Each structure stands twice: as C-alpha cells, then as structure tokens.
Amino acid sequence: MHKLKPLTPLGSDKPQIIEIGNLTIAEITDNALASLTARANQVSTLHSTLEVTHGITLPDVGASSRSEDLSVFWMGPDQWMISAPHDRHELLARNLKQVVGGIASVVEQTDGWCRFDVVGPRLCDLFERLSNAPVRTMTPGNAIRGTLEHLGVFLWRLEEDQMAVLGPRSSAKSLHHALVTAARSIT
Known part of the structure; x- marks a missing residue:
C-alpha cells in the first residue's frame, strides 16, 4: 500500500516562511x-x-x-x-x-499554482527589482497579470504592505529564489 503525503510547491511537508530584514516571504498552501x-x-x-x-x-x-x-x-x-x-x-x-x-x-x-505572500514596508522596492508592474500605484484589492523575472504571474495587493504572488506551481522554486534574492538585495 502506498503511503502518499502531500508536499508544498517548494517540495516540503510544511510551508516555508523566510524573514529577510523587514520583509517576510511566506509560502501559502491553505x-x-x-x-x-x-x-x-x-x-x-x-x-x-x-x-x-x-x-x-x-x-x-x-x-x-x-x-x-x-x-x-x-x-x-x-x-x-x-x-x-x-x-x-x-x-x-x-x-x-x-x-x-x-x-x-x-x-x-x-x-496548478503556487502562492507566496510578501509582507513588509519595502514591498515596492522588492517588486520594482523583479517586475515592471506599477506596484507603487497598486492599492489594496488591485490585481494584475504580468511577469516577475521571466515567469508569468498574478500580483494581488492584499494590504498596503502585503502582496500575494501566484505563479505556476512547476516554477515555484524559481519564483521563490527570485523573491528571496530581491529581498536580500534591498536589506
């Protein structure tokens, strides 16, 4: 009998949360x-x-x-x-x-999708390094389809200091790496 267990898009048994400076990048799986x-x-x-x-x-x-x-x-x-x-x-x-x-x-x-929530006061600085989306003019509730690095994503402004990023599950590790790298570049 198979003993299957679900894995997150990043391949773990529980969602990953990383804090870099005053930014938090959280894998959302629920x-x-x-x-x-x-x-x-x-x-x-x-x-x-x-x-x-x-x-x-x-x-x-x-x-x-x-x-x-x-x-x-x-x-x-x-x-x-x-x-x-x-x-x-x-x-x-x-x-x-x-x-x-x-x-x-x-x-x-x-x-089919992975989701990362990025939270922190330097949210716009991070996304301006990764995308040409007009993140500074996005208000809570705005959602836009665009690219982040080379990946097609949806950027969804949940709060003033919180952005959800939805991308293809098959590219979760690349997307996560891009977010972490950009966060490190602004701290």
Whole structure:
C-alpha cells in the first residue's frame, strides 16, 4: 500500500516562511483555487447568480473582491480566479460548478499554482527589482497579470504592505529564489 503525503510547491511537508530584514516571504498552501469563465452571453447572469448564492461581486479589470469566505480577482475578459480557505472549501471547483451550471466553465486550479505572500514596508522596492508592474500605484484589492523575472504571474495587493504572488506551481522554486534574492538585495 502506498503511503502518499502531500508536499508544498517548494517540495516540503510544511510551508516555508523566510524573514529577510523587514520583509517576510511566506509560502501559502491553505487556499483552494478555481477559475471561472463566463460562457457566451452569460456574464450578467453569472454576476447575479454569484451575488445571490455567495454574496460575491465579480470584480472589474485589475480588481478583486471578497465575501465572507471567498476572494476573487479578475484574470481576463469574463474570467476570474476564486480563492477560499481549503479546510472549508476543499471541493471549491465542484461546488461552484453546481451553482453556475451551464452559464460558466469552472476549472480546479488548486494544485496548478503556487502562492507566496510578501509582507513588509519595502514591498515596492522588492517588486520594482523583479517586475515592471506599477506596484507603487497598486492599492489594496488591485490585481494584475504580468511577469516577475521571466515567469508569468498574478500580483494581488492584499494590504498596503502585503502582496500575494501566484505563479505556476512547476516554477515555484524559481519564483521563490527570485523573491528571496530581491529581498536580500534591498536589506
């Protein structure tokens, strides 16, 4: 019998947290993710359905929103990423699919992405070394698709001094290395 155990995107049995100067880089592994794409001519129906069923407003370009348990950010035209605590929403994609039926496509994304939260007062200094995203003008709730080093990522400003970085799970070590190296360069 196999004795399988889950590993984080960085290959450990528990998430890594690194403090460098006044910055903290934390691997976040306790969120379920699902992408949601409205089907043709169903955007307004999708908006109202999720508002009624989950109390969530699907955000516009470059924005995010929250309800009690769900967070969502804009990914592209008529496309969003929904995040929720994994311990309460392990079947997030399946449950969303039951709600939206034929008005949207839902895809499980939890194990396809890695997430690092960077926290600290020199947040913008770090990201300006890695990306051309306008991090200094991003306010809490803003989300943008861009590149960090050579990797396609989403930058999601959670708080004034906290940025979530979502990238491909297969590139987690490269992404983490870039964040750590940039943090060391500004301390």
